[in-house]
Amino acid sequence: MRIGELARRSGLSRDTLRFYERQGLIQSEPGAEATNSYRDYPEEALITLDQIADAQAAGMSIADLAMLMGQLQAADPDGFDGEAFLDARIVEVEARITRAERFLDSLRQARAALAATPRLR
Template identity: 50%
Template sequence: MRIGALSALTGLSRDTLRFYEKQGLIRSFPSSEPSNTYRDYPEDTAERLRMITDARDAGLSIADLKTLLDCMESGDLGAFDLDAFLDERIAQLEHVISTAQRTLGMLNGTRAAIAVSDQIHIPE
């Protein structure tokens, strides 16, 4: 699959895809025809990008994501404490979830307050 198709499929810009590839989050083959230098992405790249987008949206950095993806592919990588790393990232994500939930509660409270003040200002 060429970069334009992948871009259309994922909603990520070509530039972002090339950027992610340079960062090592995704990979491509050189084009099968040697007449051009177009990238050729494996079919499962879109799926991989869905994981990447989720993780990015959840607040994981590209560097951490690369570490994780590398580990997921090759079992482990070097003598580095993957278990501890996973624990940290998991804690980070749980922290995000709880702060998001608290903030959500705050916003719902604000909306309720606005509704009440509307009630007062626009009685019927």
């Protein structure tokens, strides 16, 4: 699919998709027509974009994602300790989840307190 369709289906801008491609997060191939410079993206790019969004929502940076994906795809990872990298990201995400759950409990308590308070009119 071309970038316009990928943008429409993913809900992301063309600029964002180009940025992700420059970072090595998604890939495209030259289109079949030799008369233009269009690029084609595989259907799997949509799955990758969902994973990127999930990773970002969990607090992972584009730089970390690019480094991880680049190292995982490299034939010689140059001493990259993928397990240690992932362990550190897991600890970070678990800490964010813990903080988010604690905050969610606070919101629920505040809502319950508001519901229990008589309203003045």
